[in-house]
Amino acid sequence: MYNKDSIGKRIAFWIITAIILLVVLGPLLWVYLTAFKPAQDIFTGQLSQQFMFTPTLENFDRLFNQFPFFQNLLNTLIVSVVSTIFVMIIAVPAAYSFARWNTGGGHLLFVTISTRMFPAVVAALPFFIVFRNLGLLDTRTALVLLYMYFNVSFATFLLYGFFRDVPAELEQAALIDGYGRFNIFRRIVIPLILPGIATTSVFCLIWSWNEFLFAFLFTRNAAKTVTVLISSFWGSIDIQYGTMAAGAAISILPTLIAAWFMQRYIVRGLTFGAVKG
Amino acid sequence: MSTTKNDDVTINNVDLGRKPSVWEVLSSEKYFKWMLIIPLLLVLLVFMIYPLIYSIFNSFFDADLSGRVAVGLKNYKDMLRDTDFWIPLRRTAVVTVVCIVSEILIGLGIATLWNRNFKGENVIRGLILLPLLVAPLILSIVWNFLLEYDIGFINQFLAAIGIGRVKWWAPSGALFTICGITVWQWFPFSASVLLAGLKSLPKDTFEAAQVDGAKGWQVFRKLTLPMLTPLIMIIVLLRTMWLIRLFDPLYGTTRGAVNTELLDWMVYRTSFVYFDVGYGSTLAIMSLYLTIIIAALMYRQLIKALDASK
Numbered sequence: 001m002y003n004k005d006s007i008g009k010r011i012a013f014w015i016i017t018a019i020i021l022l023v024v025l026g027p028l029l030w031v032y033l034t035a036f037k038p039a040q041d042i043f044t045g046q047l048s049q050q051f052m053f054t055p056t057l058e059n060f061d062r063l064f065n066q067f068p069f070f071q072n073l074l075n076t077l078i079v080s081v082v083s084t085i086f087v088m089i090i091a092v093p094a095a096y097s098f099a100r101w102n103t104g105g106g107h108l109l110f111v112t113i114s115t116r117m118f119p120a121v122v123a124a125l126p127f128f129i130v131f132r133n134l135g136l137l138d139t140r141t142a143l144v145l146l147y148m149y150f151n152v153s154f155a156t157f158l159l160y161g162f163f164r165d166v167p168a169e170l171e172q173a174a175l176i177d178g179y180g181r182f183n184i185f186r187r188i189v190i191p192l193i194l195p196g197i198a199t200t201s202v203f204c205l206i207w208s209w210n211e212f213l214f215a216f217l218f219t220r221n222a223a224k225t226v227t228v229l230i231s232s233f234w235g236s237i238d239i240q241y242g243t244m245a246a247g248a249a250i251s252i253l254p255t256l257i258a259a260w261f262m263q264r265y266i267v268r269g270l271t272f273g274a275v276k277g
Numbered sequence: 278m279s280t281t282k283n284d285d286v287t288i289n290n291v292d293l294g295r296k297p298s299v300w301e302v303l304s305s306e307k308y309f310k311w312m313l314i315i316p317l318l319l320v321l322l323v324f325m326i327y328p329l330i331y332s333i334f335n336s337f338f339d340a341d342l343s344g345r346v347a348v349g350l351k352n353y354k355d356m357l358r359d360t361d362f363w364i365p366l367r368r369t370a371v372v373t374v375v376c377i378v379s380e381i382l383i384g385l386g387i388a389t390l391w392n393r394n395f396k397g398e399n400v401i402r403g404l405i406l407l408p409l410l411v412a413p414l415i416l417s418i419v420w421n422f423l424l425e426y427d428i429g430f431i432n433q434f435l436a437a438i439g440i441g442r443v444k445w446w447a448p449s450g451a452l453f454t455i456c457g458i459t460v461w462q463w464f465p466f467s468a469s470v471l472l473a474g475l476k477s478l479p480k481d482t483f484e485a486a487q488v489d490g491a492k493g494w495q496v497f498r499k500l501t502l503p504m505l506t507p508l509i510m511i512i513v514l515l516r517t518m519w520l521i522r523l524f525d526p527l528y529g530t531t532r533g534a535v536n537t538e539l540l541d542w543m544v545y546r547t548s549f550v551y552f553d554v555g556y557g558s559t560l561a562i563m564s565l566y567l568t569i570i571i572a573a574l575m576y577r578q579l580i581k582a583l584d585a586s587k
Binding site for chain 2: 013016017020021023024025027028030031034042043044046047050089090091093094096097098100101103104108111112114115116117118119120121122123124125126127128129132145148149152153156180181182185206209210211212213216217227230231233234241244245248251252255256258259260262263266267270271272274275
């Protein structure tokens with residue numbers, strides 16, 4: 001039915017589609033363009049120079065040599081990975097329990113998901129005071145704990161959707177064969193939802209990687225993350241746009257790659273599994 | 278209490294002929310489901326219930342980081358009289374409505390446009406999802422740079438095509454610039470959800486409608502839109518919850534200046550810039566109540582819409 005479209009309609013379709021893509025991807029491409037741009041071309045008033053310039057690595061050079069960028073990247077990586085491991089250890093069994101037995105009659109699951117409505121600022125102040133008393137401010141431990149709290153309800157809910165797709169008959173067959181519940185969980189159910197575990201883990205990794213408010217409030221130097229470093233480039237007296245772009249270019253690269261491979265799951269993940277895109 | 282011998286030794290219908298170990302009891306049919314969620318319950322207790330109670334407690338005190346004095350409901354009374362509270366609250370409402378309406382309209386448009394088979398369909402649908410997983414803070418700083426008055430690309434482009442430079446961060450328009458950045462990041466979300474919805478609609482219903490002579494607009498209003506309602510409700514619900522606490526785009530652009538202070542920015546400023554812990558807690562609790570009330574109201578509508586669509 002669509003092949004009957006006239007040439008004019010088809011051209012209009014492709015023009016609009018191209019504009020949509022340009023609007024969505026333009027700013028992302030701009031980051032990479034700016035990252036390789038020499039300083040004098042960044043601060044030019046000339047439109048032509050925005051595109052015609054001799055690419056340089058000076059921004060990356062400054063980023064690594066004048067700022068603790070590598071250290072901050074390492075902090076971000078460690079905090080994201082460790083918190084995600086904790087989240088999965090807690091969320092996988094809980095989601096299985098909710099999906100198989102509806103533990104707590106739906107109320108517990110609702111309480112779990114409601115933590116995601118929680119404004120981060122509500123939790124920030126109590127934690128700030130506790131962490132200060134425990135001497136945990138500006139440590140990676142503090143961020144690991146906060147991100148664990150931040151992601152665990154989401155992970156439970158998303159995994160819940162994956163567990164519900166596992167047919168209960170398989171488990172009943174194993175029960176009759178004399179398997180204990182724990183062995184069924186470990187040997188039969190977990191292998192079946194490995195794709196779900198992978199998807200959920202990537203989401204948790206990305207959110208920890210991107211998080212700003214907690215990282216900004218709870219770290220100063222030692223545990224500073226990349227988003228906090230990049231935020232500091234703007235607002236200083238001479239704004240370091242080139243360095244900022246170089247930092248952004250590196251730090252968004254993993255999420256762009258992940259987003260590309262995760263496309264099938266992004267809609268499902270962002271709607272907590274309500275829409276299977 | 279009398280327990281028969283049989284109760285002690287039967288786990289998962291297997292007669293062990295001895296007293297079961299702790300592990301065997303925990304992984305039995307009766308206790309296993311509870312054992313699985315204990316870690317989650319502990320985390321929720323420590324990380325959700327504790328801050329909540331602590332904040333409610335603090336909201337009845339005049340407190341800073343060094344000490345506190347009980348003041349009863351003073352913080353709540355102050356808040357209701359504080360124009361510094363009502364203005365950010367109203368701005369938050371404006372941002373939430375403007376962003377959600379724009380995102381859904383743009384999303385509907387794109388979903389309708391792409392609801393067909395075309396070359397490179399999957400690649401294009403994948404490409405527009407890219408901004409969704411990039412840090413909002415970084416994207417807002419990038420936009421701040423692009424919208425800079427003199428050296429920003431957008432203004433240079435607008436000047437070159439004769440429209441002229443725009444003061445994006447003027448007090449009258451800065452809030453809408455922030456809305457624009459937010460909509461830019463999130464319209465791919467509503468577009469993708471609605472496109473997934475359109476693709477899953479039964480084709481024969483539409484063919485039947487066409488045979489009956491229904492026009493494009495009628496089909497959309499009477500057929501497509503009602504079927505998409507549950508999905509639109511999901512988008513509205515989720516986006517409201519996220520937009521009420523918009524923070525990162527403010528930090529990346531105006532930092533709450535030039536008439537852009539929103540609710541959560543005010544909480545942040547009161548608690549972490551002035552360290553007025555008592556009042557900050559009061560505002561935080563209000564922000565939470567607001568989210569819960571709105572979410573609960575919309576959740577009910579969503580359930581209704583889901584029932585109606587069945």
